[in-house]
Amino acid sequence: MEQVVFGVDIGGTTVKIGLFEATGTLMDKWEIPTRTEEDGKEVLPDIAKSIEAKLSEKSLSKEQVIGVGVGIPGPVDSEGIVHGAVNLGWGKIDLDDALGNLIGLKVKAANDANIAALGEMWKGGGQGYKDVVAVTLGTGVGGGVIANGQLIAGFGGGGGEIGHLIVNHHETVSCNCGHCGCLEQYSSATGVVRLAKEALAVEGAESVLKGQDVTAKAVWDAVKAGDCLAESVADKFGFYLGSALASIAAVVNPEIFVFGGGVSNAGEIMFPYIQKYYDKAVFRGCVGAKFALAQLGNDAGIYGAAKLVIG
Amino acid sequence: MEQVVFGVDIGGTTVKIGLFEATGTLMDKWEIPTRTEEDGKEVLPDIAKSIEAKLSEKSLSKEQVIGVGVGIPGPVDSEGIVHGAVNLGWGKIDLDDALGNLIGLKVKAANDANIAALGEMWKGGGQGYKDVVAVTLGTGVGGGVIANGQLIAGFGGGGGEIGHLIVNHHETVSCNCGHCGCLEQYSSATGVVRLAKEALAVEGAESVLKGQDVTAKAVWDAVKAGDCLAESVADKFGFYLGSALASIAAVVNPEIFVFGGGVSNAGEIMFPYIQKYYDKAVFRGCVGAKFALAQLGNDAGIYGAAKLVIG
Numbered sequence: 001m002e003q004v005v006f007g008v009d010i011g012g013t014t015v016k017i018g019l020f021e022a023t024g025t026l027m028d029k030w031e032i033p034t035r036t037e038e039d040g041k042e043v044l045p046d047i048a049k050s051i052e053a054k055l056s057e058k059s060l061s062k063e064q065v066i067g068v069g070v071g072i073p074g075p076v077d078s079e080g081i082v083h084g085a086v087n088l089g090w091g092k093i094d095l096d097d098a099l100g101n102l103i104g105l106k107v108k109a110a111n112d113a114n115i116a117a118l119g120e121m122w123k124g125g126g127q128g129y130k131d132v133v134a135v136t137l138g139t140g141v142g143g144g145v146i147a148n149g150q151l152i153a154g155f156g157g158g159g160g161e162i163g164h165l166i167v168n169h170h171e172t173v174s175c176n177c178g179h180c181g182c183l184e185q186y187s188s189a190t191g192v193v194r195l196a197k198e199a200l201a202v203e204g205a206e207s208v209l210k211g212q213d214v215t216a217k218a219v220w221d222a223v224k225a226g227d228c229l230a231e232s233v234a235d236k237f238g239f240y241l242g243s244a245l246a247s248i249a250a251v252v253n254p255e256i257f258v259f260g261g262g263v264s265n266a267g268e269i270m271f272p273y274i275q276k277y278y279d280k281a282v283f284r285g286c287v288g289a290k291f292a293l294a295q296l297g298n299d300a301g302i303y304g305a306a307k308l309v310i311g
Numbered sequence: 312m313e314q315v316v317f318g319v320d321i322g323g324t325t326v327k328i329g330l331f332e333a334t335g336t337l338m339d340k341w342e343i344p345t346r347t348e349e350d351g352k353e354v355l356p357d358i359a360k361s362i363e364a365k366l367s368e369k370s371l372s373k374e375q376v377i378g379v380g381v382g383i384p385g386p387v388d389s390e391g392i393v394h395g396a397v398n399l400g401w402g403k404i405d406l407d408d409a410l411g412n413l414i415g416l417k418v419k420a421a422n423d424a425n426i427a428a429l430g431e432m433w434k435g436g437g438q439g440y441k442d443v444v445a446v447t448l449g450t451g452v453g454g455g456v457i458a459n460g461q462l463i464a465g466f467g468g469g470g471g472e473i474g475h476l477i478v479n480h481h482e483t484v485s486c487n488c489g490h491c492g493c494l495e496q497y498s499s500a501t502g503v504v505r506l507a508k509e510a511l512a513v514e515g516a517e518s519v520l521k522g523q524d525v526t527a528k529a530v531w532d533a534v535k536a537g538d539c540l541a542e543s544v545a546d547k548f549g550f551y552l553g554s555a556l557a558s559i560a561a562v563v564n565p566e567i568f569v570f571g572g573g574v575s576n577a578g579e580i581m582f583p584y585i586q587k588y589y590d591k592a593v594f595r596g597c598v599g600a601k602f603a604l605a606q607l608g609n610d611a612g613i614y615g616a617a618k619l620v621i622g
Contacts, residue, residue, distance in 0.1 A: 075596050078442075078459045083596075131389075131466040145562060147465070148389045152458045154564025155442040156596060159458070161561045164594035166554060177595055243477060250472045251456060251562045253465025283475035284488060285386050285394075285467060 004064055005309055006051055006105075007119075009071040009112060009301030010034060012087035015047060018302030019054060022066060022310060024123050028054070029302060039089035048102040067106035069305030070095060071115035075157025080109045083157050108309045112301055114151050114160055116260065116294075117144020119304030124295040125258040133254040134294070135162065135245070137263035140176070141184040141191075147252055151308070162248060163188070167240045186240040189216040189263050195233045205229060220266035238273030245274065245289075246281035253286045260294030267293065315375055316620055317362055317416075318430075320382040320423060320612030321345060323398035326358060329613030330365060333377060333621060335434050339365070340613060350400040359413040378417035380616030381406060382426040386468025391420045394468050419620045423612055425462050425471055427571065427605075428455020430615030435606040436569040444565040445605070446473065446556070448574035451487070452495040452502075458563055462619070473559060474499070478551045497551040500527040500574050506544045516540060531577035549584030556585065556600075557592035564597045571605030578604065 003022040008015060011034060018029040032050050035042040051068065055061070072095065074085030080096035095109040110118070117126075117134030126132040130149040136142040141163030145152040152159040163184035164177050171181035185191050196209060196219045207229035208222050222230030245257055264270065271291045282289075296303055314333040319326060322345060329340040343361050346353040362379065366372070383406065385396030391407035406420040421429070428437075428445030437443040441460040447453040452474030456463040463470040474495035475488050482492035496502050507520060507530045518540035519533050533541030556568055575581065582602045593600075607614055 147458065147463045147470070148461070150459070150461065152463075152563050154458070154597070155566035156564055156599065158560070158564035158594060158596035159562070161564070161594050161596055164596075165558050165561050166592045169554070179592060179594075243480070247476050247558050248562050249469070250476050251470070251559050252463050253467055253469035253472070255466035281477045281490060283469060283472050283490075285469035285472055285475075286465070288467070 002064060003066055004060060005066045005306045006068040007302035007304070007306030008047055008068060009115070009305055010043065010047075010073060010088065011112075012036065012073060015043070016298070016302050017047070017050060017054075018299070018306060019058070020303075020306045024303070024306070026299070026303075028058075029299070034088065036087070036089050040085075043088055044099050044102055047099065051103060062105060065105050067108060067309035068099065068103065069115065069307065069309035070099065070107060070109040071112035071301045071305045072109055073112050076109050076111045076114075076153060077155060077157045078153040080107075081157075082109065106309065110151055110153060110305075110308055111144075111157055111160070113142035114144040114153065115304030115308055116300035117146055117160065117258070117304065118151055118307050119296055119300035119302070120258045120260065120294050121146050121149075122307040123303050124300060125260075125292040126256055129256045131253065131255045132258060133162075133245075133248055133252065133256075134160075134258045134260060136261040137187060137189070137259060138261035139189055141188045142261075145248075145252055145254075152252070162244065165244045165247060167244050183240055183244045187237050187244075187263070192216040192219050192233065192237055192263060195236050196230070199229050199233055216263050217265065220269065223266075224269060234270070234273045238270070239277045242274045242277030243281045246278050246283070249286040249289060250283050254289055256290040256292055258292050258294050260300065264293055313375060314377055315371060316377045316617045317379040318613035318615070318617030319358055319379060320426070320616055321354065321358075321384060321399065322423075323347065323384060326354070327609070327613050328358070328361060328365075329610070329617060330369070331614075331617045335614070335617070337610070337614075339369075340610070345399065347398070347400050351396075354399055355410050355413055358410065362414060373416060376416050378419060378620035379410065379414065380426065380618065380620035381410065381418060381420040382423040382612045382616045383420055384423050387420050387422045387425075387464060388466065388468045389464040391418075392468075393420065417620065421462055421464060421616075421619055422455075422468055422471070424453035425455040425464065426615030426619055427611035428457055428471065428569070428615065429462055429618050430607055430611035430613070431569045431571065431605050432457050432460075433618040434614050435611060436571075436603040437567055440567045442564065442566045443569060444473075444556075444559055444563065444567075445471075445569045445571060446552075447572040448498060448500070448570060449572035450500055452499045453572075456559075456563055456565075463563070473555065476555045476558060478555050494551055494555045498548050498555075498574070503527040503530050503544065503548055503574060506547050507541070510540050510544055527574050528576065531580065534577075535580060545581070545584045549581070550588045553585045553588030554592045557589050557594075560597040560600060561594050565600055567601040567603055569603050569605050571611065575604055
């Protein structure tokens with residue numbers, strides 16, 4: 001009898017769901033809206049109904065389902081307790097029980113950035129490795145830490161919150177988190193734009209970016225075109241990110257860093273800028289970590305959620 | 312039939328060995344010299360002979376032995392491969408196999424600082440917790456990271472090398488590791504002495520430490536006596552250590568930090584100095600970690616080694 005698994009990635013506007021063979025082959029994927037009204041009370045029932053409907057459509061029995069893995073946009077500890085999810089309107093909730101009871105299947109939940117890391121380890125840029133740190137360079141900076149094949153959720157679900165490593169004690173501008181000098185302020189898309197605008201504001205600054213609508217993509221395109229000001233921005237981006245990754249290496253010593261998120265669409269051109277400062281700061285016992293690009297894009301979450309429940 | 316386990320902690324001059332009941336009660340402990348001559352080729356045979364002799368002395372059969380856990384002064388990965396141990400004269404060696412073949416028992420090895428962390432989680436200052444970071448403030452700064460009850464060895468055995476987190480990019484003095492600005496340069500016994508000597512060298516500096524032989528203990532004694540210069544040293548110590556622990560929290564989000572090593576003999580008087588800067592830097596999702604003192608002293612290694620093999 002064929003064994004299958006569901007991977008669910010709950011976002012603020014849509015829920016992505018994937019149906020996988022136990023080997024990791026994606027059989028089907030689809031989305032449903034995330035109904036966040038009334039403290040998101042319909043989110044889990046909607047997921048349960050969608051999964052029931054898919055089982056019926058595919059003529060699959062519940063005995064064939066290994067389980068349902070779920071990624072949540074908020075902190076989730078290693079017991080599957082969600083410590084609040086602001087974008088869904090949720091407070092503290094034992095998700096494994098709550099959805100498990102609705103659907104009569106084994107459920108395992110983890111944080112969305114963490115399951116994306118697990119997905120990349122399983123079928124993406126970190127395939128074949130078991131000590132992996134995923135670095136998501138999007139609007140903010142997130143991440144996921146996998147040690148010896150196991151996701152590090154952390155006591156309160158705060159494992160892999162690497163965007164809030166403080167990398168500059170002299171910063172005077174606040175991060176969204178309330179502190180000053182977080183990695184996210186320099187190496188996210190927003191951070192890259194901020195660094196570029198600061199550089200452009202210097203009197204006499206010359207750059208192809210001048211007068212453009214400055215985006216992270218525009219900055220990296222300018223780097224590719226050999227623009228000196230853009231290169232100086234990339235160097236600062238690399239300093240903060242490379243130093244932070246060296247700190248992470250001294251804690252968990254990964255074999256590979258996998259870079260995802262919008263900024264990473266720039267591609268491998270980022271790597272020498274990061275590597276330069278990583279090598280300067282990394283402990284000699286932790287050298288040799290590889291850098292790779294994420295491969296699963298927006299599907300990383302459903303892959304990782306499926307892997308979470310397969311174990 | 313009573314089940315027992317051996318915990319072995321290999322140091323540069325002595326090997327500590329403990330015989331434990333499976334519940335963790337220490338039945339006996341003793342030491343043998345570490346014979347490092349000829350590339351330390353007798354170290355493992357000596358351990359095997361000592362364990363055989365103890366089994367005979369206690370009339371225990373090998374069937375009663377769950378296994379032998381071993382702590383090594385060098386990097387050990389999660390497969391038990393030692394990536395060199397300079398103080399023993401060892402190169403790369405598969406310790407689980409090498410000692411296992413000599414003694415005919417299940418063997419599991421890990422880094423010595425990592426097993427000390429495991430020991431403190433099992434029977435010491437971290438008892439009852441499963442997300443623990445041990446911070447050893449000795450001549451250097453070492454550590455061990457435990458997530459969900461599992462030791463994080465890291466790809467090359469460099470997990471928990473927290474003494475080499477770079478906390479000061481402006482430092483011009485080199486750390487033993489070759490980089491500049493490592494945590495170890497400020498928060499080890501050596502680091503505290505260095506900070507104190509720098510403060511004392513300022514013209515007009517007044518302190519009870521003046522003219523004394525400055526040791527880490529003398530500095531903390533002076534802090535306890537309300538010495539203003541010593542308090543400024545403690546504040547710097549706390550800034551670097553507290554900020555580094557906040558970085559560690561954003562990676563693995565521990566529930567408790569357990570402080571051991573000679574500097575920690577100062578006791579809880581250290582905590583407010585560390586807490587002040589930890590709270591300033593820690594991500595809001597990782598707040599609330601406890602601080603505690605290590606309790607097992609030099610026995611942490613044998614306890615942790617025993618726990619490693621019990622699992």
